[in-house]
Amino acid sequence: MPYFFKKFIMLALTLFLIITITFFLMKIIPGNPFSQEQDIPPEIMQSLYSYYGLDKPLLEQYWQYLKGVASFDLGPSLVYEGQRVTDIIKNCFPISCFLGIEALILAIFFGSTLGILSAFYHKKWQGHMSFFLSTLGISMPSFLLATFLQYIFSMKLNLLPVACFHGFEYSILPAISLAALPTAYITKLIKSTMIEILNQDFIKMAYSKGLSQTTIILKHALPNAILPVISYLGPLTAYAITGSFIIEKIFGIPGLGQWLITSVSNRDYPLILGLTLFFSVLLITFNFLVDIIYAIVDPRIKLKQ
Amino acid sequence: MTTNLYLKYTWQQFKKNKAALYGLILLGIILLLAAFGSCFSPYTYCGIDMDNKNLPPSFLHLFGTDELGRDVFTRCLFGIRISLFVGIMAALLDLLIGVVWGSIAAFFGGILDEVMMRLCDTFYAIPHLLIVIMLMIVMGPGLLTIITALALSGWINMARIVRGQILQIKNMEFIKASLALGASKKRIIFKHLLPNISGPIIATMTLTIPSAIFAEAFLSFLGLGVQAPIASLGVMVNDALCALRYYPWRLFFPAGIIIMLMLAFNLIGDGLHKAMDVKQT
Numbered sequence: 380m381p382y383f384f385k386k387f388i389m390l391a392l393t394l395f396l397i398i399t400i401t402f403f404l405m406k407i408i409p410g411n412p413f414s415q416e417q418d419i420p421p422e423i424m425q426s427l428y429s430y431y432g433l434d435k436p437l438l439e440q441y442w443q444y445l446k447g448v449a450s451f452d453l454g455p456s457l458v459y460e461g462q463r464v465t466d467i468i469k470n471c472f473p474i475s476c477f478l479g480i481e482a483l484i485l486a487i488f489f490g491s492t493l494g495i496l497s498a499f500y501h502k503k504w505q506g507h508m509s510f511f512l513s514t515l516g517i518s519m520p521s522f523l524l525a526t527f528l529q530y531i532f533s534m535k536l537n538l539l540p541v542a543c544f545h546g547f548e549y550s551i552l553p554a555i556s557l558a559a560l561p562t563a564y565i566t567k568l569i570k571s572t573m574i575e576i577l578n579q580d581f582i583k584m585a586y587s588k589g590l591s592q593t594t595i596i597l598k599h600a601l602p603n604a605i606l607p608v609i610s611y612l613g614p615l616t617a618y619a620i621t622g623s624f625i626i627e628k629i630f631g632i633p634g635l636g637q638w639l640i641t642s643v644s645n646r647d648y649p650l651i652l653g654l655t656l657f658f659s660v661l662l663i664t665f666n667f668l669v670d671i672i673y674a675i676v677d678p679r680i681k682l683k684q
Numbered sequence: 685m686t687t688n689l690y691l692k693y694t695w696q697q698f699k700k701n702k703a704a705l706y707g708l709i710l711l712g713i714i715l716l717l718a719a720f721g722s723c724f725s726p727y728t729y730c731g732i733d734m735d736n737k738n739l740p741p742s743f744l745h746l747f748g749t750d751e752l753g754r755d756v757f758t759r760c761l762f763g764i765r766i767s768l769f770v771g772i773m774a775a776l777l778d779l780l781i782g783v784v785w786g787s788i789a790a791f792f793g794g795i796l797d798e799v800m801m802r803l804c805d806t807f808y809a810i811p812h813l814l815i816v817i818m819l820m821i822v823m824g825p826g827l828l829t830i831i832t833a834l835a836l837s838g839w840i841n842m843a844r845i846v847r848g849q850i851l852q853i854k855n856m857e858f859i860k861a862s863l864a865l866g867a868s869k870k871r872i873i874f875k876h877l878l879p880n881i882s883g884p885i886i887a888t889m890t891l892t893i894p895s896a897i898f899a900e901a902f903l904s905f906l907g908l909g910v911q912a913p914i915a916s917l918g919v920m921v922n923d924a925l926c927a928l929r930y931y932p933w934r935l936f937f938p939a940g941i942i943i944m945l946m947l948a949f950n951l952i953g954d955g956l957h958k959a960m961d962v963k964q965t
Contacts, residue, residue, distance in 0.1 A: 397810055
């Protein structure tokens with residue numbers, strides 16, 4: 380229990396630092412959220428500023444924001460009138476999350492299958508094939524893959540919709556584009572650990588006991604080979620479910636990914652902070668979960684320090 | 685002498701890896717093309733020729749022309765230089781910051797180590813894109829901004845690897861022996877620690893370069909990269925996208941080159957990892 384307590388304090392501290400750094404960094408950016416509409420009279424500008432509390436001293440604004448965060452209120456959007464930051468997240472996150480989970484399932488399934496195959500047929504053509512595929516997957520930028528897929532399957536073959544998001548068939552191409560890189564990475568991770576494990580004594584022991592190949596792979600080798608994948612899945616999940624700007628832009632998906640960039644170029648301060656905070660909380664939480672799962676799966680590791 | 689032996693051994697291991705050798709050859713060809721290819725091309729990267737817009741590939745224009753009649757082949761060659769420059773500079777900056785940060789944290793340990801690593805965690809949890817875009821707005825788009833932004837978001841990985849490696853060998857006998865003989869801290873860091881962790885550092889760097897090249901292409905693709913008339917591969921991909929339906933070949937060549945460049949570096953990096961027996965994390 381003290382371990383979790385200490386870890387929790389550390390996480391809270393990290394989050395606090397993130398809010399602080401982001402808050403002061405974004406105030407350094409020149410420009411203001413209201414200058415998009417040209418030539419606002421200074422009086423109106425003044426009242427806008429005081430309405431949103433932007434005319435107060437920086438430290439007071441900072442304190443107000445911290446108080447808001449503590450009560451789970453991320454403030455109003457300065458550019459999108461009448462919308463609260465929490466509303467924007469609530470509306471867009473489910474779409475990105477759906478896509479992200481679809482991509483994760485694809486990546487984990489195909490990644491582990493390819494990884495096992497390539498470790499098992501190491502130095503045969505199947506192994507070379509999967510090595511080639513995974514290296515290509517790592518070398519292929521997601522935005523290029525997305526464009527190719529869109530060109531081939533939507534424009535040329537007319538099999539799948541080009542863009543927008545109105546149902547499952549709209550999510551296939553984006554999910555594949557998102558899944559390619561993690562699939563390749565998981566393949567590599569599983570392959571390299573698997574090859575090491577297949578040479579160890581307990582596997583030879585299992586063979587000499589006369590166990591079938593499937594049992595040996597699934598029951599003895601795979602649980603060991605899955606460990607590095609688990610620690611990779613932490614950050615991956617956080618990135619996947621918060622959406623990718625580029626994929627959402629290419630396929631016209633109204634997810635969360637695009638908001639970070641638009642919020643910075645709009646100087647929509649509460650939105651920048653809110654999204655950063657949301658992402659950081661997810662990332663930290665998933666990394667924390669990974670630590671716990673790791674300790675459960677691998678009895679050699681004890682949660683101490 | 686010992687360094688030579690180490691290099692020789694690494695090279696022997698590297699040679700056995702066919703895929704890595706192919707990567708090296710591929711990179712060599714790309715480098716030669718980037719360096720000397722433009723000598724054989726009668727066009728310049730920004731020469732506009734409005735009579736020959738959007739031509740398909742032919743012997744006159746190997747890769748065709750773009751919407752302003754510029755020769756895509758020459759622009760691609762120029763783009764490779766930009767991509768390589770960005771990739772290598774970003775990797776070098778990563779190396780500098782990461783090695784200094786990681787070795788200080790590992791060597792002095794204690795509270796300093798704790799604080800420095802917590803800071804790493806904090807930076808790691810801020811979305812990279814946010815830092816990059818803020819920097820773009822403050823510094824204005826351009827090559828220098830891209831390189832700074834990439835280095836700012838990329839050094840954390842290097843710092844962690846350097847720290848982990850140093851912690852591993854810090855307590856080995858030869859370091860203790862050197863300390864007992866009265867060697868200074870500076871001598872131990874530069875003579876003993878850094879040479880011994882150079883393998884993992886170099887291997888990590890070769891994998892940083894492709895991710896930096898990818899990031900440059902990505903930023904240019906967003907319109908945040910280098911500005912016209914300079915050609916980078918990402919900018920060309922972005923330009924080609926608008927006319928994808930009618931002139932698909934304009935996307936095909938720059939995209940293919942990005943993929944080949946990244947493939948070459950990834951294969952080499954993989955080979956180095958194996959040759960130096962570094963665990964990939």
